[in-house]
Amino acid sequence: MFDGPPASELDPGERRARLRLARSPRIGPVTFREAVDHFGSARAACTRLPTVGEKTIAREEAALHGAGGRFLVVGDRLYPASLAALPDAPPVLSAIGNMALLATPVVAIVGAREASLAACRLAGELAAALGASGLTIASGLARGIDAAAHRSALETGTIAVLAGGIDQVYPPRNADLHEAIRRRGLLLAEAPWGTRPIARAFPRRNRIVSGLSLGVVVLEAAAASGSLITAHRAAEQGRDVFVVPGSPLDPRYAGSNALIRDGAILVRDGNDILSVLQRPRTASHPVEKPRKNNPTPEAADVLSALGPVPTAVDELVRRCQVSAATVAEILLALELEGRLERHRGNRVSLI
Structure with missing residues (x-):
């Protein structure tokens, strides 16, 4: 719950300017960073660029505080260092729940929305095993694998990253889980309060899920799935990618098996994940990134x-x-x- 102003290393005026700049139209994460670097500060950038007014920030802040939440701004001590290091780090996150989870080691578990019962059961078992070992489980609060992982990690710690505003429950069937994580875990959202989730927001959400994490575990990823986006973003960010294999005859595993072919770590149980995470980080297994040059x-x-x-x-x-x-x-x-x-x-x- 919100218990006063967040601890911050930022000058209050600079922090407020970063909120205004981040919430301004046509200012995305990369543009935000470029503007701050170019002008020397967000405060200076706000004097040269069209930005939202103070009232807009105050309204959103009041709604967020009223729900027991707070803003996390790049530069705050509470802002996750693993995210801040990314070139497209979200300048501002809305957060509601247990902020202490931001200081814990995190592993993401992602996979199919229309997952099989066996895959959901395995996702829950992996989440429970990793949670018992002191890891916080992150995912995207989608149905299927995401929901199974979150539910199994409620006791040990789970972070849900939302594609819309932090007040938006999506999908509606996960309303009880959304509320449970608000009370017992942590909700994070890049989009402003009240923003409904749209299709293009989900890939952006996925980079935050992987960016928070030491590694990403993938279950039942088809040939063209959002889980593959998360896996490739994880590889680009230098995170480990773990994959549960499946039958080559089952199309639900086409993407999963391709990840293993390209260098992801095959997973049978939680010990396979823990043994990798406990080794020196220089020994990570990169997954081949999509080729951008010489298109077919x-x-x-x-x-x-x-x-x-x-x-x-x-x-x-x-x-x-x-x-x-x-x-x-x-x-x-x-x-x-x-x-x-x-x-x-x-x-x-x-x-």
Whole structure:
């Protein structure tokens, strides 16, 4: 619960300016960092750039404090150091719950929303085993694997990173879990209070899940899934990627098995994870990142067919005369590179 102003190493005026700059239109995480570096401070940047007013920040802060939460601003002592080191670190996070979890070692568990009962049971067992060893479990509060991991880690510590505002319960079926984590774990959100989750927010959310963590555990990732985005972001961030393997005949494991092929660590139980995390960090197993250079002819065709106007994925398949599976793989690669935005109705556009 909120118990007064957060401990901060920032000058109060600079801290307030960072809140205003971060909440301003067209100021994303990278632009925020560039603006602070260019002008020397957020306070100076606010005198040169159009930013939201103090009343906007005050309204959001009042709502957040009323719910028992607080802002975490880059530069605050409470802000997770592992996130602050990232080039696209969220400048501001809303937080409600047990702030002490921010100082604990974290492992993320992610996977399919429509997961099998066996995978959900294993996710719960892994979360319980890792939690009993002193690790906090992070995930994205989605249904399936995320929910199973969170529930099993409520007693030992769990962090849920939301795609929308911290007050937005999504999916609705996880309302009880959202409330349980608010009371017994920690909720984090990059989006402002009241922001409804939209499709493009989920990949951004995933970078925070992996950025908080020493490593990411993946269960039942299909060939084109959000879990793969989290895994690749983890690899880019220097985190370990752990994967539970599955049958090569089961499409639910196509992405998982591909991660293992590309260098992820095969997991059978919690001991496989703990043994890696206890070794020197220089011995991590990197996962091969998507290749950006020398695109295939198919990728070039799909890229040329895309633009700023949303296009149906089915139309891309017809226009480019490429299989649906290949188009899905190309679109995922573009999304991982931050070049693709997804829209309702299975439509996509270039950013």
